[in-house]
Amino acid sequence: MKQLLAGFVIWFFVSTNGLTQSTGQPGPAKLPRIAIAGLGIESSTFSPALTHEEAFHARYGPEVFNAYPFMMPVSPLRKQALWLPTVVGKSLPGGAVTREAYESLVTKTLDSLKKYGPYDGLYFDIHGAMSVVGLDDPEGDFLTRIRQVIGYKTLVSTSMDLHGNVSWRLAQQTDLMTCYRMAPHEDAMQTKERAVVNLLERIKSGKGKPAYKAWIPVPILLPGEKTSTRIEPGRSLYQQVEPASKQPGIVDAAIWIGYAWADEPRNQAVVMVTGDDKAAVTQAAEKLARNFWGVRHQFDFVAPTGSLEKCLADALASPKHPFFISDTGDNPTAGGAGDVTWTLTQLLARPEFQKANGPSLIYASIPDADLVKKAIVAGVGGLVDGTAGARVDARFAPPVKLRGTVTSIVRGDKDAEVEVVVKVGSIYVIVTQKRKPYHKEIDFTRLGLKPREANIVVVKIGYLEPELYAMQQGWIMALTPGGVNQDLARLPYKRIRRPMFPFDKDMKTPDLSAQLVPISGTSK
Numbered sequence: 001m002k003q004l005l006a007g008f009v010i011w012f013f014v015s016t017n018g019l020t021q022s023t024g025q026p027g028p029a030k031l032p033r034i035a036i037a038g039l040g041i042e043s044s045t046f047s048p049a050l051t052h053e054e055a056f057h058a059r060y061g062p063e064v065f066n067a068y069p070f071m072m073p074v075s076p077l078r079k080q081a082l083w084l085p086t087v088v089g090k091s092l093p094g095g096a097v098t099r100e101a102y103e104s105l106v107t108k109t110l111d112s113l114k115k116y117g118p119y120d121g122l123y124f125d126i127h128g129a130m131s132v133v134g135l136d137d138p139e140g141d142f143l144t145r146i147r148q149v150i151g152y153k154t155l156v157s158t159s160m161d162l163h164g165n166v167s168w169r170l171a172q173q174t175d176l177m178t179c180y181r182m183a184p185h186e187d188a189m190q191t192k193e194r195a196v197v198n199l200l201e202r203i204k205s206g207k208g209k210p211a212y213k214a215w216i217p218v219p220i221l222l223p224g225e226k227t228s229t230r231i232e233p234g235r236s237l238y239q240q241v242e243p244a245s246k247q248p249g250i251v252d253a254a255i256w257i258g259y260a261w262a263d264e265p266r267n268q269a270v271v272m273v274t275g276d277d278k279a280a281v282t283q284a285a286e287k288l289a290r291n292f293w294g295v296r297h298q299f300d301f302v303a304p305t306g307s308l309e310k311c312l313a314d315a316l317a318s319p320k321h322p323f324f325i326s327d328t329g330d331n332p333t334a335g336g337a338g339d340v341t342w343t344l345t346q347l348l349a350r351p352e353f354q355k356a357n358g359p360s361l362i363y364a365s366i367p368d369a370d371l372v373k374k375a376i377v378a379g380v381g382g383l384v385d386g387t388a389g390a391r392v393d394a395r396f397a398p399p400v401k402l403r404g405t406v407t408s409i410v411r412g413d414k415d416a417e418v419e420v421v422v423k424v425g426s427i428y429v430i431v432t433q434k435r436k437p438y439h440k441e442i443d444f445t446r447l448g449l450k451p452r453e454a455n456i457v458v459v460k461i462g463y464l465e466p467e468l469y470a471m472q473q474g475w476i477m478a479l480t481p482g483g484v485n486q487d488l489a490r491l492p493y494k495r496i497r498r499p500m501f502p503f504d505k506d507m508k509t510p511d512l513s514a515q516l517v518p519i520s521g522t523s524k
């Protein structure tokens with residue numbers, strides 16, 4: 001009893017200090033050393049916009065913990081390893097990242113990794129749809145260069161957005177691999193936490209790298225607006241992922257939709273399953289891939305779609321409000337430049353909105369730093385006169401003329417920095433210093449706008465994010481021009497794999513057998 005009690009005391013001491021003890025012997029066991037690194041962006045190669053380093057809002061060292069609620073000081077996970085955060089950057093979607101920005105962020109990450117090694121593990125937190133000017137497969141390149149620093153004894157666990165792309169190289173360099181299972185990505189944090197938990201489990205149990213990684217490219221390329229997991233067939237397809245991952249001998253399972261607005265050979269859907277049981281891993285992957293292929297014809301837009309003209313006619317005729325119109329072609333959260341003026345130009349020209357007491361319409365949004373400056377000079381209640389937008393993407397319409405009353409000026413948003421609202425006729429136009437997505441009710445109400453009371457709300461977005469979706473009493477996605485045109489058939493692809501569904505109508509059933517990716521650092 002005494003001995004037992006002594007053992008208990010030691011166990012208690014060890015566990016309350018956050019240390020693990022696997023030997024049963026007195027004395028603290030060594031905590032695993034786990035680095036954290038990653039860059040996240042989806043960037044369109046069909047947009048003339050470029051993304052620079054500051055867009056990543058990179059966090060360095062201990063600041064990185066703030067990106068993860070499950071890594072707060074009180075969290076149990078935090079105590080289970082010696083965490084060595086390096087650099088984690090996350091940008092709004094945009095145009096391709098400049099080579100300078102990419103090299104700078106990669107170099108900072110590698111320098112930081114060199115300082116604190118060796119590592120038992122690395123949590124690699126990426127989106128997976130980064131395009132870099134003049135470089136294919138940036139995430140594969142990044143991890144290969146990280147491996148040159150950390151070596152191959154380190155276990156790498158990668159978490160991704162399901163709109164990311166998984167090249168063979170990325171699959172080979174990583175050991176554990178997963179992605180979101182929901183679109184919209186309500187499970188983003190849960191996914192990241194799973195990647196970290198699985199990494200810890202494999203290190204602490206001594207199981208190490210899973211023996212098998214099944215990788216299956218599925219030649220399908222679809223926009224996110226057709227593949228939401230809120231509706232069929234995305235819903236049922238993604239509901240198969242978790243049960244697949246829970247089978248004996250399997251560590252994780254994932255389906256990537258891929259990213260449609262970049263023109264690279266890696267852009268396509270992928271299924272991956274990792275684990276220690278070869279038959280279970282390959283069979284689960286093949287089943288998911290087959291089922292994905294089997295429902296390909298059923299994917300359709302998540303909401304009714306139409307020309308802007310049709311959307312407006314429906315919205316104006318609707319007795320219910322707010323009626324939402326997604327201005328999809330320039331969706332900044334898919335990679336649009338965000339400053340395409342085509343839709344706003346059409347709206348401002350409509351006779352219905354010319355008078356101040358016409359049907360109220362909120363337009364979110366158009367970035368233009370100069371117009372914001374002018375609005376600040378005019379002040380709230382003042383008259384502003386100028387042009388906005390089309391500084392980056394002027395392919396579809398020139399800068400739009402805005403002459404109206406400033407109804408609000410708000411500073412301090414992380415993305416927009418300064419936001420102003422200009423009322424032109426019955427349209428409230430949100431103009432931002434830098435581009436910003438409008439996804440939440442508070443994004444509007446903090447500017448003094450009342451979206452619930454508006455007749456029409458037009459947002460540069462694809463599918464509505466949860467809060468807007470809950471608010472809408474009517475919703476149509478307008479198929480408008482821009483860097484993320486939803487009409488993929490109109491995009492000038494040259495480098496994606498062919499044949500590819502839905503571009504090649506009569507393509508034969510592809511080979512969907514599992515390809516086993518060699519364990520990282522080996523050729524088998």
Ligand SMILES: [Zn+2]
Nearest residue numbers: 161162163185
């Ligand atoms: Zn996504």
